Amino acid sequence: MVVVRRGPTKSVATYSLQLFHLLETVAARDRYAEGMADSSFDVVSKIDSMEVENAINQARKEVEQRYDFKGVGADISLSGETILIKANTEERANAVLDVLQSKFIKRSLSLKSLETGEPYPSGKEYRIESKLKEGIDQATAKKLNKLIRDEGPKSVKSQIQGDELRVSSKSRDDLQATMALLKGADIDVALQFVNYR
Structure with a gap:
């Protein structure tokens, strides 16, 4: 039994025309890629200043509420680009700094953006200055x-x-x-x- 295919058959000219369009499309894409910026x-x-303020406020709230910071004069304040930490002993000042750093980490702020100095005595309290680094x-x-x-x-x-x-x-x-x-x-x-x- 012989099977006869019915329907249009594609000529060589049709295939060559399709190949031409395909090559033209590839060439156009390559020209576009070369000229592409x-x-x-x-x-x-x-530094996101709102996140810094939020971290400082959370740290201040934790310092005010924690039992081990009662009566030690612990405080955190922001003035311009400087964060000032105060407490009546050097150990308590470092503990407040640890609280602040943990709040920075929780707010996804990098500790590399803080340039923290050593605790120094000032009257009856110890202070730590931490400067915010940008740029x-x-x-x-x-x-x-x-x-x-x-x-x-x-x-x-x-x-x-x-x-x-x-x-x-x-x-x-x-x-x-x-x-x-x-x-x-x-x-x-x-x-x-x-x-x-």
Whole structure:
């Protein structure tokens, strides 16, 4: 028995036309990728002031309510960019600092954003000053730039822009690898990645 196929058959011309359209689509995609702008992100070191105030208020409330801080004159205050901790002994001042640091961690604030000094006597009390650090200084920016150049993917470019660092590449995967590299770096500054595009 012979089976006869009915219906339209495609000619060689039809196949060559489809192949032409496919190749044209691939070429257009490649032209678009070549002319495409680099993807980029900014590396910054910023502190959310509302979260800092919330952490300080929670620490102050805990210090006021805890039994071991009763009658020791323990207090936490924020003035500008300086957090001042007071207590009547050095040990109590350090304990208040521990409470503050635990509240920073619970609010997802990095302890690298605090520059804490040693306890010092002031009259009948001990004080600890802790300054909030924001921005990437030039030395740290150069260190990050060198780290990206030496250990990062080769297609990644970085550029210092004031107190930030702009990182760009054509490959988003390379940018993700650079973010992972910077997260694992031993830097004394809390880093955030913003404006990812």
